[in-house]
Amino acid sequence: MPTELDYTFRAMGSDVRFLIGDRLLGSAPPALETADRERAFVWEFSDRLSRFEADSELSALNRDSRSVVPSSQLLRAAVAAGVWAARLSEGLVDPTLVRALERSGYDHSLDGTEPASLQDALADAPPRRPARPNPAARWRQIEVDDEARTIARPPGLMIDTGGTGKGLCADAVAFRLRGYSRFVVDCGGDIAVGGVGAQLEPYEIDVQHPLTLDTIGSIRLVRGGVATSGLNVRIWQCADGAYAHHLLDPSTGSPVWSGLIAATAVGDSALEAETLSKMALLLGPAGARRVLAQHGGVIVHDTGDSEIVGPVACGPGARPAALRA
């Protein structure tokens, strides 16, 4: 009888969960042993790439006064993922907004902090408008060289890998789980799915409403990724009484109020899904419908109403329009 290991722990300020099916090869370690190993990887990933830890590799890079900095494979991969997301989103998902994030109050981890009321923030927010890329596009100045094992950028240009970190981490663990029949890697809601068993019996991924926390739909996923971005968790009230959150309009450096409070996207990978979900949220309803048209997704308006967009399918064998309300 097929079995599936269900393994949950805390990392990156979120719940991380692995579902791991049976071994495809006898030489693969037992699922529990593999889950222990991958948990250690996720913790290391989080520690080495934290913007909030002074001794992390990312913080060291951001402090480094050299233009070209020798960097580990993990840091290069994380920075490359940030640049990839910026390129895919044409600068909307911008990894160079560290200063603006810090100015808005996100200069320390919010893990364990009670978020401010999203309803109050929405009532206080300026007129809704979509975000736009920063014309300076400083992310284009970042160069990752895997042969030389370096990262080049103008000194002082700080990089944040947090916008793509959970998706990248989910994809990395999923890649390492390919010796098992089926698997889900859920890094705080950014999810990678794979394995031949998932082709035969797809996973159903529930979509959680950001305000009610109810399930507003279920996405049938064969492989690839699904991710959600939203405003309701990392949101706070500044000393001047204004509300802020962590998703910034790159053109202004201020929190975006686009008319959406959450967006869920399906992608070929968790990294792509995370990027698409952020793009959708930043662009607001009209832009989100364009962004999500190919793979599908769900958007939640700031009225609380949810809307299914596109086919909501991923990979061969996935059913079109496979989202049940």
Added chain:
Amino acid sequence: MTDRLTVVLFTLAGFLAVLAVLAHQLPAFGRSDSRPSPVVRKIYRTTVIETLVGSAGPTGVTRSVSGSSSSATQPAPTTRVS
């Protein structure tokens, strides 16, 4: 000398008695039964949930193993804001 002979004779007699009993039982093994004996198979699905002490903390971990049949009670993976 006589005592040793007596012991050997008693031992031999006992051995022959055991052989006789076994020979008597032998036909029961050889008796053929044309009806196939029923095979009973019971399939159990075992769910194990193991929670380590301190699971609420940052290093806590919850582990469970369950069948992947449709009746499995594990919650579906959920995409959410984090």
